[in-house]
Amino acid sequence: MRLYEYQMKFLLRQAHIPVPEGDVISTPDDAYRIAVELGGDVVLKAQSLNSSRLPGINMKIAHTPAGARDVARRMLSDQLENQPVRQILVEAKAHIQQAIYVTIITDYTAGRPLLLASLEGGKDPHTMTWDNSDIFSREYINPVTGLHLYQANKIASDLDFPHSQWRSFVEIIHHLYQCYVHNDAEKIEINPLVITREGYLLAVDGKMHIDPHALYRQPQLAAMYDSSYETTLQAQARHTEVAYQSFEGQIGCLVNGAGMALTIRDMLHHYGEETSVHPACIVDAGSSASPEEIAAGLRLIMAHPSVQVGLVNIFDGLVEADLLAGAILHTWHELKPTIPTVIRLQGSGAEEAQHMLAAADIPNLIVAKTLSAAIHQAIAMATRSYA
């Protein structure tokens, strides 16, 4: 889960890492009010979960409160990454003497957190590759013992860090690691961390990603999730913990596991290309799908606006196929969909499941025995309804 910059700065402040003074606003008048409170030049930053910082576009400087109000008005009527801007972070402008890059990422191959720092901060990190050892000082952290003080000192030494700010820098690294651990972060990046003209260290911008599977024990972070950009179906998928992707084709697919989701797309592409049949959506109920997840998945594909044919392929290990067939029939009777749907259930209890589905005698529910039979049947039906 990605966080907005203002949310990340709230967490940094909680972790005793200094950030510029300011507040997040959603009206031009509030921008004026905050600019008055801060005094002096302010920076206005349009908040977005995806885009990088683009000075002059989503980040502007205002010299007066009235100027801040004008900038805010223009930003709030703008779009970023095709989405309306709803929130702006208004902050006191820092006088930057030196920009530093410092981040903790999770190195999945090594299975350890990796601390990276560079004196070339402020650049777009997409142009810097973290395995370029020329730019970065790096230190792996043992997740059991945590970050040692000497490791922070080593990073400062590698960077040839100014002695007058040495101690503050080492403390910030220590707090950054605490922030990474306590918030179940996947990644936390400060870019830039600046040394101000006055000699203070300040985290001016950054990014933070949270492990979605830890949100059950992170109520503060769970509450930060912004659902305002989600479609109804996306929100439904999130609440029922299934993965949902929407496309523009005709076939609504329900499968279990990311590998199977890709295979279904491969096969539809291969066999459906000639007749212009494509997926409308792919719902992945998880590698081990429960009856509840299957029911939720079926509701999602039936609710998708462009679905003309449903395709359910579940090969589950955890739950017997006949239990899943029961969940499908229960949901079917509740929704009474008119969309023709091919269902293939495999695994333990598959024969019983096929028998149950056939015995239900539903005209638009077609039982298939193999994956390729299911694919061909769904494509044939979509082609027919298409023509």
Place this chain on the structure above:
Amino acid sequence: MAILLDKHSQILIQGITERYGSFHTRQMLEYGTVIVGGVTPGKGGDWFEGKPVFDTVRRAMDATGATVSLITVPAPLAADAIIEAADAGIKLIICITEHIPLHDMLRTRELLQRKNIRLVGPNSPGILIPGVTSVGIIPPMVAKPGNIGIVSSSSALLYETTLALTQANMGQSALVGIGSNAIIGMNFKDILELFENDLNTEKIVLISEPSQYDAIHEVTSYISNRMTRPVVALIPGQSISLIESPTEAKYAASRAAALTNIGVPVARYPEDVSELLKGV
């Protein structure tokens, strides 16, 4: 002797009384798996499917001599269950739990690496040695005994491919699901190494979901430098358009190319694997 397990392996089930525990315990027992007991804290002294339940792994080991543990407990408690098994001296831990928090797994993997312990998973469907034993949730009907070893990071594709091979009369020596999580125990290379040294395995199938996590170069360099047994791969996602899903498309393409470059035939669909196996 197959890899990781044999017919004498004595299995403990941590979370034996959980939601799906009874069905899978019954199914494994039916297959001939030697389940010696289960662990559910606070339920020690109970019996489940005719097997004794213990409060702790240590007590269960003392009473039964178990050396392998299957972990089915819910995600918030799963990392603790793995560490408990490791501290008690279990040598092979198989974890099927999904969605364990990242930081829990970072600490757990670090602790396990200092001991000589094998972890399969988490989010693994388990291990099945056809005709011998099954530890996990792989539907036993997909498999039959033979000499093809299968290692997969995708559960559904493991079942689908194995079923297709069985129908093509190509039996298997072992099925291992390593899970698709970011932080796992044994990886592709670890399992390939076991297959390479296994007398019952002649050919190997590697099934890999495109993932940013595992190091494909470690796998390809092991295959090309060390392996004598032929390997065939199944990589899903190769037909996906770069515009629709750039990340998945890129990973699938680069993975397929890395394997093709070292002479490993790469299938796109589960049903194509048996033909490729005939050619190696």
